[in-house]
Amino acid sequence: MENIKIIQTAHYIPEKAVFNAELTKLMDTSDEWISSRTGIKKRNISIGENTSDLCTHVAEDLLVKSGWKADELDLIVVATMSPDSYTPATAAIVQGNLQASNAFAFDVSAACSGFAYAFEVASQFLLTKRCCKVMVIGGETLSKVVDWSDRATAVLFGDGAAGVLLATDQTGKSQILASDLQTFGADCDKLSAGVNNALSEFPPKLSERREISAFKMDGRAVYSFATREVPLSLQRACEKAQIDVAQIDVFILHQANERIIKTISKRLRIPLSKFPVNINHYGNTSAASEPILLDELIASQRIKRGDVVALVGFGGGLTVGTQIIKY
């Protein structure tokens, strides 16, 4: 039992809403095709704001809501697969924007499992007492990564950010009951974005434009991976926590596809009502999707203190990550 408490949550969605109908002007698709296969009706696209800007909105909101001062933070971790740049890290930009001068900051890259991986990393810094006050944010501007002519992937993604403040809980009421992280690197080619090839010769041809690839996905491989590995990860985490899967009050699954979530619910024999979704509003926001949903469910009081909540990310790597927490 690890006594870590989610102190506060927040999310930020960029203003521009793009409904499925608008995508039919860009590619051969339809509202019916997108919504029946994915559950997505709308996504929001960031115009002019990069990932660090979205994350900074979240970070500022977290500080206002919690009353924490920026200089009290020890650590800022940002999970993203669409950072502003190779360097500086998006987390470093956020740290600078907040003037959180006592915090060290870095990014975690684990695609749609990014929040779960970042949450795990941050937890370790708290458990070892290296840090006391930690901010974890998942933020993405996937709109700059997708190929807007590829109807198989472009319709799926949206932009957004969300995060949590974490601290150790002396009362022991809030806990991380167990976690399970797995990586399947042999299947790394099933989902990729931003592939950046090495030089083919030296000196390089100065005329040669260096391309960085857009999103590419083997749909069936990723679908099969998610529907098989997420239930297994949840079961492993429950075994470690010594609870039954049915004892989990709310399952916050990465919002990749409503059909994947339905299949996972069916495989686990857990009622779909325990698997809230918001993918219809936001699309797949990768590392941001779990904390966006978490924040919404806490705000609507669907999740209350003491509830047992499973947070599960899955995606590129391929990766899967589960935390079972007592909120």
Next chain:
Amino acid sequence: MTEQEIFEKVKAIVIEQLDVDDADVTLKADIKDDLDADSLDVFEIMNELEDDLDVKLEADENVKTIQDVVNYVKKELDAK
């Protein structure tokens, strides 16, 4: 495994996945046109067959009807 046994297995999975009536799942039934499946349903049917029969199946193999699925599964099982 006989063709009839494979058909019964496919039929049970298709009924569960597509929520269709027993009588609709005939060998001649077209999975997409008659049984109203989409590509994700086909993924899931193939995944369930893979898990139940311990065989590797491609979703984009040329399968249109239930008979095609039965033939494909039989071919892969016989090749094991």
